[in-house]
Amino acid sequence: MAESLPLEMLTYILSFLPLSDQKEASLVSWAWYRAAQNALRETDVRYNIPVSSASLSAIKSLGLRGICCISLTNVDGSPASYQQPGLTSLDLSGCSELTDGALLAVSRGLRHLRRLSLGKLQRLTDAGCTALGGLRELQSLNMAECCLVRGRELAQALGSVHGAPSQLACLSLAHCSSLKDASVLSMIPALGLSLRVLDLSSCVALTNRTLQAICTYLTHLSVLRLAWCRELCDWGLLGLEEPLQGTQPRPELEHQASGTKDPCPEPQGPSLLMLRALQELDLTACSKLTDASLAKVLQFPQLRQLSLSLLPELTDKGLLAVAGGCPSLEHLALSHCTRVSDKGWAQAASSWPRLQHLNLSSCSQLTEQTLDAIGQACRQLRVLDVAMCPGINMAAIRRFQAQLPQVSCVQSRFVGGADLTLTL
Numbered sequence: 001m002a003e004s005l006p007l008e009m010l011t012y013i014l015s016f017l018p019l020s021d022q023k024e025a026s027l028v029s030w031a032w033y034r035a036a037q038n039a040l041r042e043t044d045v046r047y048n049i050p051v052s053s054a055s056l057s058a059i060k061s062l063g064l065r066g067i068c069c070i071s072l073t074n075v076d077g078s079p080a081s082y083q084q085p086g087l088t089s090l091d092l093s094g095c096s097e098l099t100d101g102a103l104l105a106v107s108r109g110l111r112h113l114r115r116l117s118l119g120k121l122q123r124l125t126d127a128g129c130t131a132l133g134g135l136r137e138l139q140s141l142n143m144a145e146c147c148l149v150r151g152r153e154l155a156q157a158l159g160s161v162h163g164a165p166s167q168l169a170c171l172s173l174a175h176c177s178s179l180k181d182a183s184v185l186s187m188i189p190a191l192g193l194s195l196r197v198l199d200l201s202s203c204v205a206l207t208n209r210t211l212q213a214i215c216t217y218l219t220h221l222s223v224l225r226l227a228w229c230r231e232l233c234d235w236g237l238l239g240l241e242e243p244l245q246g247t248q249p250r251p252e253l254e255h256q257a258s259g260t261k262d263p264c265p266e267p268q269g270p271s272l273l274m275l276r277a278l279q280e281l282d283l284t285a286c287s288k289l290t291d292a293s294l295a296k297v298l299q300f301p302q303l304r305q306l307s308l309s310l311l312p313e314l315t316d317k318g319l320l321a322v323a324g325g326c327p328s329l330e331h332l333a334l335s336h337c338t339r340v341s342d343k344g345w346a347q348a349a350s351s352w353p354r355l356q357h358l359n360l361s362s363c364s365q366l367t368e369q370t371l372d373a374i375g376q377a378c379r380q381l382r383v384l385d386v387a388m389c390p391g392i393n394m395a396a397i398r399r400f401q402a403q404l405p406q407v408s409c410v411q412s413r414f415v416g417g418a419d420l421t422l423t424l
Helices: 007-014 020-026 030-043 053-064 100-109 126-134 151-158 181-191 208-217 234-238 291-296 316-325 344-353 368-377 396-404
Strands: 045-049 069-073 089-091 116-118 140-142 170-172 195-200 223-227 280-282 304-306 329-333 357-358 384-385 410-413 417-422
Touching: 007 030, 020 030, 100 126, 126 151, 181 208, 195 410, 208 234, 234 291, 316 344, 316 396, 344 368, 368 396, 396 410
Parallel strands: 045 069, 069 089, 089 116, 116 140, 140 170, 170 195, 195 223, 223 280, 280 304, 304 329, 329 357, 357 384, 384 410
Antiparallel strands: 410 417
């Protein structure tokens, strides 16, 4: 009787069996074999296949089985490689010789793709970007480390086409070092309100113009990564017009040792404050940022992850402002912030009861007093990194671990002259 059941129904029944029983069932008949193979879709298996003309039959077989997650390497450009209409996830990262013709084949044969990774493509051109316009269901696109990314063509591909709004929710252009403001400015308005995750890490040529465009058009972002965008400065975060080159900075942005005047104006225009939905923000190594802007714009009650590592101008004042504006932090990275001291942590630690991961490596002013403050206030902490903090010794770390036994890992390389990683 089971032989007379439709393949879809038999597949559904076998999907409830353990993997070992599915293997046994596949030996009953060809119908049960095909149903058992289809049932494997439910286990979220990713198939990694080196593509060549010899492997096309295997790829075709996966397509017939409805497998939805395949990673292809060494693609030879054959159009037959991409005739898998049910495929929803495809990883072509590192296929450096992939041509525009192959991307055109992808857009024609894989119209239901939702996730596409094109990382490290070295021969991507305008035509290749334009070909992506055929993927109308695309939700996640990774173009990290691509040698060439054209903003205008990518905007046309990802934006509205024939009245259909973009569904893209996640876009990574990380490490596209040649990416310029002009390209990003032509791209951002086309992304609309669907985008939730934007990664521009290590796009070193981008400036405040890009940041202000993000704050204008992408107000629904939940994740923004701008690590190593070293041209960003206080003006961009505050939404102020940047002074012309060669002119004197406005006096209200100058640090003043005395007086009652606010050393920093209120945010204006498209400032970082407009991204109210942010839950993750990475400003690592944006070395021109100072307390002047951070104290004004880091006011995100729902923010979960924040990295301000490698900000040489961050002081206790900035730390306290972050503590007051971002009380829900669970992950905080402040490595190499050498001007943050015990005094700042004595006041800030109590604001972060949810903190679970904390990176304070190479914070040279910190001592055991900071560990005591963290141990008393951050009772949910699980991971702490105090590597290369010369003011913290091994005895202080042992006391801290006794105070918070639930901490699973303390990175403590080169503290007190030791080279040690304690993992409980």
